[in-house]
Amino acid sequence: MSVVTSVSPQAPADDVVEVPETSVADVVKAAEAARAAQREWWRAPAPARAAALGAAAAALRARA
Known part of the structure; x- marks a missing residue:
């Protein structure tokens, strides 16, 4: 399954989260x-x- 990776805008080498790709349905x-x-x-x-x-x-x- 493919994933979408969100990276930190301040440190693009740092992954923030990975989530599975989602279908339109x-x-x-x-x-x-x-x-x-x-x-x-x-x-x-x-x-x-x-x-x-x-x-x-x-x-x-x-x-917190």
């Missing part, structure tokens, strides 16, 4: 899933969205 599937998730997010009440963002922030802080 997989990109379409991901876009459809993202659209469905956005609609679900939009329908959620503000307190639920705030709680989700707070939990995400806490998870990021825990990994």
